[in-house]
Amino acid sequence: MRPPAGESGTAAGELPSRVRPPGLAEAADALATAAHERRTVLFEGAGTALEWGAPVAETGLVLETSGLDRMISHAPEDWTVGVEAGMPLTRLQEVLAPAGQWLPVEPPTGGDGATLGGLLACGDAGPCRLKYGSLGDLVIGATLVLADGTVARTGGDVIKNVAGYDLVKLMAGSLGAFGLAVRLNLRVHPLPEATATLALPVDDAEGALTAARAVMRSPLEPVAVEWDGQRLLIRFQGTAESVAERGRLAPDVPGLAAARVLGEDAARAAWQRLSRLVRGEDGETVLRAGTHPARLPALLRRLNELTTGGAVEAELVSGVAQGLHTVVLRGGDAAEHAACLTAWRESVYGAGGSVTLRRRREGVDALAAAWGPAPPAVAVLRSLKRQFDPDDLCAPGRFAPWF
Known part of the structure; x- marks a missing residue:
């Protein structure tokens, strides 16, 4: 493909080190050329989750998705919308609002430009996942480009039928290791009145x-x-009447007598603080764990044991109703972060959970593995990787040492 304007030129027929395809055909062309040249590829949206998982090995091509940001269709009466995956979530919400609709997904780390494709690849969502799930649960169809440039569609007319696979579930949480989502057909919901x-x-x-x-x-x-x-922060949505009624009823629920409705500014500040904690800051190490909700107290006790008396401080916040916990480590040096990471992750795995490393203090990667023990399904993951990306071109090393 021809490099977009503003990028350094290369010899005819060769790709530059960074491309920004403006459409599906150009994205497929870029990946086909990269595969032919045996160049590894990193997909980059807003860049909000590039640190998640293990560091990607040396990348031959960065494919920016910011050019894939158009609205394709919107059928308000059917509660569906079709968009390119490089569109920021915030922009889609602005487009849907005049129709009284929204996509019930929040960037888990705040309104920092996260794209729809990036949110799908991360497999994560913000607090309202309790009711609506993650973005993958709202996708009713998708157009993807695989590592060799093959275009595949699911949930619509098929260009290439990959029988037996739910490709959306393959992409959800893949961190870009299986291919690129280019277009998404999504189910939208009524915009809450209050x-x-x-x-x-x-x-x-x-x-x-x-x-x-x-x-x-x-x-x-x-x-x-x-x-x-x-x-404990508890959010309600709905009509103004129903929201007000639930606020009045809440103190009558056993255990909630001390609960109070926050003012608009206080509520916004509370959720923004939670978002900042989940995102972390430079110099911090951030872990995301998923367990049975009942494991929370024991895991917090173990975290306190690991950090009491040391230079490292730890803070844990939790989507407690679902068992999704975020730990932030700050202070101390890389060796102390690595030791705490490794020991606490062992406790999570011992409790039947899993951990994703989302951010790390400089130097931690040289001292601790990014992933813990391989999951029971690792053989299936390796088989899928061999089928969809046999040359390990997409985000190589992201799940090392699993595959």
Whole structure:
């Protein structure tokens, strides 16, 4: 393909080291050429999750998705929208709002430009995943480009039928290791008329777990239940009347007598603080763990054991109703971060959970593996990698040493 304007030229027929394809055909052409030249490829959207997992080996081509940002279709009456995967989520929400609709996904680390394709590749979502799931749960069809430039569609007219595989699930959480999502057909929802946040003071994991269970058993129907280490934050959405009614009823739920509805500014500040903690900052190490919700108290105790008396400080926040926990390590040196990471991850795996390394202090990679023990399904993952990317061109090393 021909390099977009503004990129350094190369010899005819060769790719530059960075391309920004403006459409599906150009993206497929770029990947086909890269495969022919045996060049490894890294897909880059907003760059908000490039540190997740293991470091990618030397990359021969960076494919930017920012040129793939167009609206393809919108059928408000059918509650569907078709977009290119490089579109930022915030822009899609702006387009949908006049129709009274939204895509019920939040960037897990705040409104920092995350693209739809990036959110799919990360397999993650913000607090409202409790009700709506992640982006992958809202995809009803997709157009993908595989490592060799092959175009594949699922949920629509088929260019290449890859029988037996749900390609959206393959891409969800793949961190770009299996190919590129170029177009997505999505299911949208009514834009809530009102939103409210309850805050329940609770500074211990046992109390947070007990309160979260009470909320989930109640008729309150929350869209988000998160513990920030100080308070349990409970979010409601719906009509103004229903949201106000749930706010009035909440203190009558056993265990929630001290809960209070936050003002709009206080609620925004509470969720923004949680988002900053989940994202982390330079010099910090951030781990994301998934376990059974009941494992939270034991894992927090273990974290405290590992950091008490040392230079490293740890903070844990949790989507306690679902068992999704984020640990932030700060202070100390790389060796101390690596030791805490390794030991706490062993505890999570011992509890039947999993851990993703999302951010690390400089030097940690030389001292600790990015991934823990291989999951039971690793043989299946390796087989899929061989089938869809036999030359290991897409994000090589992202899941090392698993494959």
